[in-house]
Amino acid sequence: MTDNYGRDLDLNLLRVFAVVAESGGVTAAAQKLYLTQPGVSAALRRLQTAMGAPLFARQGRGLTLTRRGEQLLTSVKPHLRALTEAALKPAAFDPKTSDRTLRLGMSDATEGWLLPALVRVLGNEAPSMKVIAIPVQFRSVGEAIATRAVDMAVTVADEMPAGTLRKDLFWGGFVLLFDPRHNRIGAEIREAEYFAKEHVVVSYNGDLRGVVEDMFHKSRRVRCSVSTFSHVGALVDDTPLLATVPTIVASYVRETKPHLATAKLPFGIRGASLELLWPAALDDDDACRFVREKIEILTKDAFARSRELEVRPKRKPKKSRVRS
Template sequence: MPDIYGRTLDLNLLRVFAVVAENRSVTQAASRLYLTQPAVSAALRRLTTAVGAPLFVRQGRGLVLTARGERLLASIHPHLQSLVDAALAPPSFDPRTSDRTLRLGLSDATEVWLLPPLLRVLEREAPRMRVISLPVQFRNVAAVLASASIDAAITVADELPASIHRQTLYWGGFVCLFDPRHARLKRTIRESDYFAHEHVIVSYNGDLRGVVEDALQKSRRVRCSVSSFANLGAIIDGSALLATVPLLVAQQILAVRPHLRTAPLPFELGGAPMELLWPAAVDDDEACRFLRSRIARIVEEMPVSGTRPSEEKRLGRGADKTRPQ
């Protein structure tokens, strides 16, 4: 760090000095600065002591700069104006020319449905902007956001510090995904049939429990547990396994494998809202605002069903949001 930051000179004294030099009067400078005359005089004395030489001499009823004062004024004036301009200048962000790189914390499920449309939006509106996707879960999202290693995250979350802002994107429901060629199910699945079948689950904890076990306190016949949604469609395809997945994930899988099917679950499964989260420090960052607004618009245009925000009180915040299935 430059040594100037460690010195005792109060940089506000330079502003007082510049206004006095412009007005050649302590009284008029005090009026412009909304200070008392003694306060301005005291500031000039402190600056004179720091500089080690007189900056003004009295001439008649006014003040004139000494040679040392003239040199100081010539040196600081352009810098003071630059500081004022920098502080008061309006944002200059233009998505068409911005080359910012923003970091998003996403679960693998969110990557599936968000990144494709988001990248198409950026291609049209911000062709030079780039996005880095990093994995987050509800357990670590607060720490990741607090570390400033990401600019925003999309996940479910419990209590968060006041320094993290949050916006509900949607309340996503769950559906049962299966291959009708192998899993013989009726259009309306009975609960007994659901639990009679074998299942594949996504578990971020690396175990055989999921949200169904936590919500209903009933165990499924879990044949396979995987750590992400990436290959879930391929696992279901050609098998009799069932998967309980978020609706948006199911829609993305069906877009690639239209011969698979979904059906409503035979029981009510509570959930929590998917939220857009960001640190307060980037709340006024124009590039981050642009990206958040485009994410919200993408969600608004998506055909999302399931629980709604009005059901939050009835359903609560979800039993265990670490286990998506």
């Protein structure tokens, strides 16, 4: 804060001064300001004391500006008008000219297929907007939203802090991802064959446990454990390794590696709801709303493309932490 802002001057006094000057008297100004006459008079005295000079002189039943008052009014009016317009009529958001930078939290299972599509859309419709992708997952997204480390997030989430808004994007299932050049698997793999083969798993704990171990208390033959879904496709490619992954991830991998294949799992794995989350304080932010709307459209399209791989449980699944 500069010295000018730090000085003992109530800026509301300038508004009272301008209205009195335009009205020509205290009574009329008090009516416009919804204040009492003594309140307006007291405000003028405070301002004149701060300025160190009289601002009005008596003229009949009204008031007229002194030379110092005229100088002050000339300086103050355009700024008061601009402040009023800024408060009552904020600048309209135009994606074509906006240069906002938004921080978007994304889970590792989401970034690969959503971020490239979002960047392409923004390049076409909001060429000056920028996105900073921040890694989040179910354990960290609450703090990221609460501390405003991100403006919005797309991930699986459990309980969230108060003041968080959330929207379900879709419920996802799991499928088996494999390379058919190394595995002869039909539309559905048998359980014995599944546990006989080697696997790559995604573990956020840095161990050999994934969703199968957690849900069924059965151990797979794990050849490799990684912390994200980013390289699962590359690990499966041209190897006999199997990967149990969210359907949307399998769909994205197959777009870039169409020679890979998917199969139905020998057991139902409860999926989780992928959600769009954002702080309530940004609910009316036009730039954030614009990006949220684009994310909803993109996830709807991606889900539609992945539906042929979807393995739906017979009953509505409970939320689970997405690991594979």
